[in-house]
Amino acid sequence: MRIPKSLVPALWLVVVLAVVPALARAAENGEIVSIGKREFLARGLGRKGLDLLMEKNGKIYIVASPGDLAALFAARVPFSRETDRFFPFDQTGISPSGGLNGAYHSTLELETDLRILERDHPQLARVVELGETLEKRKIYALKISNNVSLEENEPAVLFVGCHHAREWISVEVPFLFGKYLLENYAGSPDVRNLVNRSEVWIVPIVNPDGLEYTIHVYRYWRKNRRFNADGSYGVDINRNYAYQWGYDNVGSSPEPASDVYRGTAPFSEPETDAVRRLFLSRNFRAMISFHSFAQDILYPWGYVNAPTPREAEFNAIAGTMAGLIEAVRGTVYAYGRAAGILYTTNGDTVDWVFGVSGIPGFTIELPPVDVEHGGFFNDEAAIDAIFRENLPAMLYLTDYAIQHPSSPGGRAWEWARRLLSAPRIGFIGRIDKAP
Amino acid sequence: MEKRVPRFLLRTFLPALILLVFRPAAAQLVIGQYEDEAPLRTWNTFGIPSAPSIGLGGAQFARASDSSVSLVNPALLVSLPRYSVTLTGAWAWASMFKYSLVNTGVVSSAGNLTAGSLGVEFGGFSLRTGGWAFSASAGILENYGRPGITLQDSTLTYSLDMSQSGFLRDYHFAAARRIAENFSAGLGITYVTGRRRRSVVETYAVQLGQVTITDDKSENESGFFLNGGIAWEPTGRLTAALVVRSSYIKKADARSALSYQAPTGDTDIRIDASARNEYRQPWIFGAGACYRFSDAWTMAADLAFFGWSRYSATFFDEPLNRQFRDVLKAGAGVEYRPAATIFGRPGRVPLRLGLSYDPQPMAVPRSAYLSVSFGAGLQVSSIAVDLSGIVGRESGSGNSLTAGKVALTFTYIFDR
Numbered sequence: 081m082r083i084p085k086s087l088v089p090a091l092w093l094v095v096v097l098a099v100v101p102a103l104a105r106a107a108e109n110g111e112i113v114s115i116g117k118r119e120f121l122a123r124g125l126g127r128k129g130l131d132l133l134m135e136k137n138g139k140i141y142i143v144a145s146p147g148d149l150a151a152l153f154a155a156r157v158p159f160s161r162e163t164d165r166f167f168p169f170d171q172t173g174i175s176p177s178g179g180l181n182g183a184y185h186s187t188l189e190l191e192t193d194l195r196i197l198e199r200d201h202p203q204l205a206r207v208v209e210l211g212e213t214l215e216k217r218k219i220y221a222l223k224i225s226n227n228v229s230l231e232e233n234e235p236a237v238l239f240v241g242c243h244h245a246r247e248w249i250s251v252e253v254p255f256l257f258g259k260y261l262l263e264n265y266a267g268s269p270d271v272r273n274l275v276n277r278s279e280v281w282i283v284p285i286v287n288p289d290g291l292e293y294t295i296h297v298y299r300y301w302r303k304n305r306r307f308n309a310d311g312s313y314g315v316d317i318n319r320n321y322a323y324q325w326g327y328d329n330v331g332s333s334p335e336p337a338s339d340v341y342r343g344t345a346p347f348s349e350p351e352t353d354a355v356r357r358l359f360l361s362r363n364f365r366a367m368i369s370f371h372s373f374a375q376d377i378l379y380p381w382g383y384v385n386a387p388t389p390r391e392a393e394f395n396a397i398a399g400t401m402a403g404l405i406e407a408v409r410g411t412v413y414a415y416g417r418a419a420g421i422l423y424t425t426n427g428d429t430v431d432w433v434f435g436v437s438g439i440p441g442f443t444i445e446l447p448p449v450d451v452e453h454g455g456f457f458n459d460e461a462a463i464d465a466i467f468r469e470n471l472p473a474m475l476y477l478t479d480y481a482i483q484h485p486s487s488p489g490g491r492a493w494e495w496a497r498r499l500l501s502a503p504r505i506g507f508i509g510r511i512d513k514a515p
Numbered sequence: 516m517e518k519r520v521p522r523f524l525l526r527t528f529l530p531a532l533i534l535l536v537f538r539p540a541a542a543q544l545v546i547g548q549y550e551d552e553a554p555l556r557t558w559n560t561f562g563i564p565s566a567p568s569i570g571l572g573g574a575q576f577a578r579a580s581d582s583s584v585s586l587v588n589p590a591l592l593v594s595l596p597r598y599s600v601t602l603t604g605a606w607a608w609a610s611m612f613k614y615s616l617v618n619t620g621v622v623s624s625a626g627n628l629t630a631g632s633l634g635v636e637f638g639g640f641s642l643r644t645g646g647w648a649f650s651a652s653a654g655i656l657e658n659y660g661r662p663g664i665t666l667q668d669s670t671l672t673y674s675l676d677m678s679q680s681g682f683l684r685d686y687h688f689a690a691a692r693r694i695a696e697n698f699s700a701g702l703g704i705t706y707v708t709g710r711r712r713r714s715v716v717e718t719y720a721v722q723l724g725q726v727t728i729t730d731d732k733s734e735n736e737s738g739f740f741l742n743g744g745i746a747w748e749p750t751g752r753l754t755a756a757l758v759v760r761s762s763y764i765k766k767a768d769a770r771s772a773l774s775y776q777a778p779t780g781d782t783d784i785r786i787d788a789s790a791r792n793e794y795r796q797p798w799i800f801g802a803g804a805c806y807r808f809s810d811a812w813t814m815a816a817d818l819a820f821f822g823w824s825r826y827s828a829t830f831f832d833e834p835l836n837r838q839f840r841d842v843l844k845a846g847a848g849v850e851y852r853p854a855a856t857i858f859g860r861p862g863r864v865p866l867r868l869g870l871s872y873d874p875q876p877m878a879v880p881r882s883a884y885l886s887v888s889f890g891a892g893l894q895v896s897s898i899a900v901d902l903s904g905i906v907g908r909e910s911g912s913g914n915s916l917t918a919g920k921v922a923l924t925f926t927y928i929f930d931r
Contacts, residue, residue: 179788179790179831180790180830180831181773182773182787184786188833297615298621299715300717301620303620311623312623313619313620448782451726451777451780452721452779452780453777453782454775454777454780454782455726455775457728457775457782457784460786
C-alpha cells in the first residue's frame with residue numbers, strides 16, 4: 081500500500097506527538113533501551129505492558145522504568161541502553177562546557193567543573209594542584225574519599241587521562257567517574273562502600289598545554305609543549321617515565337621532532353614529575369591510564385614483549401574488566417600484555433607504576449576501534465556511553481585494590497615509598513598543596 | 516684587607532650563572548608577534564598613514580597632508596584646504612616565522628615566510644567651512660592574512676592545507692573646530708567591521724578510502740571607538756599636538772566547525788561551536804610636533820603610547836593567554852620641498868626621509884621593528900601624488916623578521 085504524499089507530513093506529526101511525551105517520561109523516570117525485534121517477539125514482551133517508543137532497524141525501543149529494567153535483568157533479556165542517543169550528555173550540576181571543543185573539557189572548563197564537584201561534595205571531594213606546566217597551567221587531581229581532608233592511608237586507586245593531548249575522550253572518562261562516585265555516594269551503598277574504604281585519585285588532564293594546543297591550533301597534536309633544543313616542540317610524556325626509560329629507540333625516540341620523543345631525561349617534564357610526586361605520596365594499589373584509540377586493555381610489560389611475574393593475575397583482571405565493559409553494550413576491548421597487543425613502548429606510565437611498585441596498572445585504549453570509525457575523534461553524544469561502558473571496570477578495579485591492599489612486592493614498595501617520600505630525602509618532594 | 520673571589524668559585528658559579536641567564540625559554544608561552552588575531556606587520560595600528568606620512572616615519576600627529584590625518588588627530592583638519600579628496604593604494608608585506616601551526620610543532624619552515632596584501636587602503640575627503648572642518652573616510656585598518664601552507668606527500672596519501680585571511684575595515688567621521696587663531700580641536704568616531712577566517716584541512720588515505728579532518732574557525736568583527744586631538748601653533752613655525760584614541764572592544768560573532776569524515780567507516784563526526792569573542796583594544800595617547808625650518812624644510816615627530824598591558828582577548832568564552840606590556844612607538848622624519856616647474860606650471864617636489872621605532876607588545880620575547888622610510892612626490896596645481904616606502908627589520912624574536920609597505924597616495928584639492 082502506498083501512502084499518499086499529502087499524508088506524509090500528517091504521519092510525521094503523529095509520530096512526533098507520540099514520541100515526544102515518551103522522551104519526556106524517559107528523561108524523568110528511566111532509560112530508553114533497545115531489544116532485538118526477534119527477541120522481543122519470541123519472549124512475548126509486547127504483552128508485558130512496556131512503554132513502546134518505536135521500531136527501527138530491527139530493534140524495538142522502549143522507555144524502561146527502573147522496575148522494567150529489573151524485570152529485563154531478571155529475565156535475562158539482552159538489551160542495550162540507548163538513552164544517550166536521545167538525550168545529550170547529562171551535565172547536571174556541572175557548568176556547561178560547549179566551548180571550542182564542544183562537550184569535551186578544556187583545561188579551564190575542567191578546573192571549573194572540579195571546583196564545582198568539590199563545592200557540592202565538601203566531605204568527599206578535594207581538588208589538589210599537582211604541579212604547573214611549562215606554559216604555567218595547573219595540573220589538577222580530584223581526591224575522593226570519605227573524610228577527604230584526612231590522611232587515612234586507605235588503599236588508593238589512580239585514574240589518569242590525557243597524557244596525549246589529542247585523546248580528548250581520555251579526559252572525560254576519568255572525570256565522569258569522579259562525578260559518578262560523588263553523585264551516587266548518598267544513594268548507592270556499593271559506591272559508598274568503595275569510597276569509604278579507599279581513596280580515589282583522578283587526574284583527568286595530565287597534559288593541559290598539549291590539550292589547549294589541540295583545541296586552538298592543531299587537533300592532532302600529541303606531546304606536551306616543551307621547546308626542544310633543536311627548535312622542535314614537545315616530549316611524549318608517556319615515554320618520559322623512569323622505568324626502562326630509553327630502553328631502545330623503537331619504543332620511544334631520542335629524536336626531539338618524533339611523536340614519541342622521550343625527553344632529555346626521565347621525568348624531565350613537569351607533567352610526569354607531577355604524576356610521580358602524587359604516586360609516591362599515597363598508598364596506590366591500582367591504576368588506569370586512559371588513552372585512545374583501539375579498544376584495548378593493556379598491562380605490563382610495554383618496553384619488552386615478556387611477561388611480568390604477575391602476568392596471570394593481570395591477565396585475569398584485564399579479562400574481567402573487558403567482560404564488564406562488553407556486558408554494558410557489547411563493545412569489545414581486546415586485552416593482554418601491552419607489547420604483545422599493541423607495540424613496544426618504553427618509559428610509559430604503566431610500566432613505571434608496576435616497575436617501581438608492583439601494583440596492577442592498566443592502559444585502557446578507549447574507542448573507537450580504528451581510524452575509519454573516528455580515530456582520535458569521538459562524537460560528543462558518545463562520551464557518556466563510553467564512560468558508562470567503562471564504569472563497571474573502574475568500579476571493579478577500585479574494589480580489587482581494596483580487596484588486595486598489599487602483596488609481598490607491595491609491602492616492599494610501601495617501605496620504599498615511605499622512605500623515598502620522606503621530607504629528609506631531598507630529591508623527591510611531597511605534593512605542594514596536597515592535604 | 517682586600518678580599519678576592521676564590522678562583523674555584525669563578526670557575527664553578529660563573530658558568531652556572533651564565534647558563535641561567537642565557538637559558539633558552541623552557542616553553543613558548545605565547546606565539547608572540549603573530550597570534551591569530553595579530554594584524555599583519557604590527558600590533559600598533561593607529562590610523563592609516565598616507566604616503567606623505569609614511570615618508571616621514573609615520574609622523575602625522577602634528578602635520579596634515581590629507582584627510583587621513585583625522586583618524587589620529589582630527590584637529591588638523593582645519594589646516595587642510597577647503598576641499599580635498601584622497602585615495603591611497605598600498606602594497607604591504609611582512610615576514611613571519613612562528614604563527615598558527617607553522618614552526619610551533621606541526622609544520623616547520625627553513626626560514627621566514629611572507630604574507631602580503633595589495634589594494635586600495637584608504638579613501639576619504641575633507642571640507643572646511645568657516646572655523647569648522649569635517650572629514651569622512653573608509654579604509655582597511657588591519658589585515659589578518661598569513662602565508663598559506665600546502666603540504667602533500669609524494670604518494671598523494673597525505674595532504675595538509677592551512678590558510679588564514681581577514682581584514683578590519685573602518686568607517687570614520689570627524690569634525691574639527693578652530694577655537695583660537697593658533698589652536699584647534701577635533702573629535703572623530705570610527706566604526707570598524709571585518710572578518711577573519713582560519714582553516715586547516717588534513718586528508719590521509721586509509722585502506723579503502725580517505726579520512727578528512729577539517730578545522731574551520733571564523734569571526735565577524737565589529738566595534739567603534741572615538742579619537743580626538745588638539746593642535747597648537749605657538750609660533751608660525753611650530754605645531755604641537757596631543758592625540759588620544761579610546762579603548763574599545765572589538766566584538767566578534769565567532770563560529771568553529773571541527774569535523775572528521777571517513778566515508779568508508781560511515782563516520783561523520785562534527786563539533787560545532789559559536790561564541791561572542793571580544794578583544795579589548797588599548798587606549799592610545801600621543802604627542803607630536805612639526806617644525807618648519809623654512810618654506811622648503813620641515814621636520815615632524817610623533818610619540819605614541821599604546822596601553823597594551825590592559826589588552827585582553829576572550830575566545831570562545833575563555834580568556835586567551837596574552838602577556839602584553841605597554842609600548843612607546845616613535846616616528847620622525849624630515850621633508851625637503853623645493854619649488855619646481857612641472858609641466859610648465861609652478862609646483863613642488865617633496866622628498867622625505869624618516870625613521871620609526873615600533874616595539875611590539877608581547878612581554879616575551881621582546882621584539883621591535885626599526886624602520887627607515889623614504890618618499891617623493893609631485894605637487895602641482897590641485898593635484899598631489901606621493902609615493903613612499905617603509906622597510907623595517909625586527910629584533911628580539913631571533914628570527915630577524917621584516918615588514919614593509921609601499922604606498923601611493925593621490926590627493927585632489929579643490930581650493931588650495
